[in-house]
Structures are given as structure tokens and as C-alpha cells.
Amino acid sequence: MEHLIEKASEVVDLTYNILNIEKTDRRNNEQVQIRAAIGKALSAYMKPAHVGKAMGKDRTTVIHYNKQHDGNLKTWRGYAEKYDVAKDVARASMDEATRSYKVMLIDGRIREYQHRINELELQKHSLI
Secondary structure, eight states, rough: OHHHHHHHHHHHHHHHHHOOOOEEEEEEEHHHHHHHHHHHHHHHTSSHHHHHHHSSSSSSHHHHHHHHHHHHHHSSHHHHHHHHHHHHHHHHHHHHHHHHHHHHHHHHHHHHHHHHHHHHHHHHHOOO
């Protein structure tokens, strides 16, 4: 999971760079919008706690971003554009990363099953 969190942190930085916005902790509209947009975009790939870790925010903040998203798209001027960029950056970076992570998990399960099969084979041979 650490690899995905690192990849998500790269998404955060890249989105700021593409939009030419300095990353700060200020609470002005531009900063709040980009954080909310990135949080929502990354939520398609990870749980809020992991998104929060990648962004340096609490998971409850990410949950708030997700709950406010539809309203933000409709009424918050500038948010939709930031979200579109964040979504595209997240898709480009996270699709392959999440696939690789899932393959790694499956490979681990296969190794566990293979180990168990080997144990059962030995047990079987001891009975013959």
C-alpha cells in the first residue's frame, strides 16, 4: 500500500504543477478547491485514510471532500476545471499502480496456497 500512497503523493504534486498553483496550507478558494478536487479524484483508487496520508490531511477531510463534490461541481466557479485536471492526472498515474498492487496481492495469495498445497502433498505422501 505504501507504493500506492507514494504514487498518490506524486499525483498531488503533479496536479499542482499542471495547474501552476503553489501548494500551501492557506484556506483561500484556489487552495481549498485544488485540495478538494485532488481528494475526490484519488478517492476513486484508495480509501479516504490512504488519500489523506498522501495529501497530508485527515481521512475525515477527504470524506468531506467527497460529500461536497457534486455541489462543488454545480456551484463553485473554478472547481470543475481543477477536478477535471486532478481526475486525468489520477487516472494516468493510478490505473497502472492499482493494477500492479492487485497483481502483487494475488501473487502473494498464490504463494500462500502453493505452500499449503506442498504441505498437503507431504502429508499425503506420509500416509501412503
